[in-house]
Amino acid sequence: MSCKRVFLVGFMCSGKSTVGRLLADMLGWQFVDIDKEVERIEKMSIPEIFKIKGEDYFRKRELEVLTELVKGEGLVISTGGGLGSNPQAMKLMKSSGFVVWLRVDFGTFLERCGKDPSRPLLRKSKEELLKLFESRSKIYSKAHLELDGTIDPSLLAKNIIHACRNYTFTL
Incomplete structure (x- = not known):
């Protein structure tokens, strides 16, 4: 396979972790969830x-973790919703591997996430969340591949493998 790492981007609850684990298993690669890595390093939850340290600190830490991960190979990396929408992070991911946007509509996001207390951004109003959803989607759309995040996760993983095998990387 020509790609050495796959990055999954998308809004909260788009299926990045679920699809990422399946994809890593199918490829025999390591799965890394950047949010979980930041929690492990910081020894505290994202909330x-x-x-305690603020959203800006968290965003800085997740970008640092990503910067380290792009040095590895045989990795499926699930990014947090904010990291995938960071233009600097998107540029780094696209130059380091195959970037896949798992796209869901706003209604699906609301249905899947509900009022998950582990997600600090869900404290925002529905209107604020929609605005965030729309602005982040503009960056996600720069991924190499866009897939419908509502279809079966196993099928998504197979589609990613097929696309990655057939993608020609140019620098």
Whole structure:
């Protein structure tokens, strides 16, 4: 396979972790969830990081973790919704591997996420969330591949493998 790492981007609850684990298993690669890595390094949950150190600190840490991960190979990397919408991170991912946007509509996001207390951004109003959803989608759309995040996760993983095998990387 020509790609050495796959990055999954998309809004909260788009299926990045679910699809990422399946994809890594199918490829025999390691799965890394950047949010979980930041929590492990910081020894606290994301809500705690937001509360104690702030969102800006969290965003800086997730970008640092990504910068380290692009040095590895045989990785499926699930990015947090904010990291995937960071133009600097998107540029780094696209130059380091195959980037896949798992796209869901706003209604599906609301249905899947509900009022998950582990997601600090869900404290925003529905209108604020929609605005965030739309602005992040503009960056996600720069991914190499866009897939419908509502279809079966196993099928999504197979589609990603097929696309990655057939993608010609140019620098």
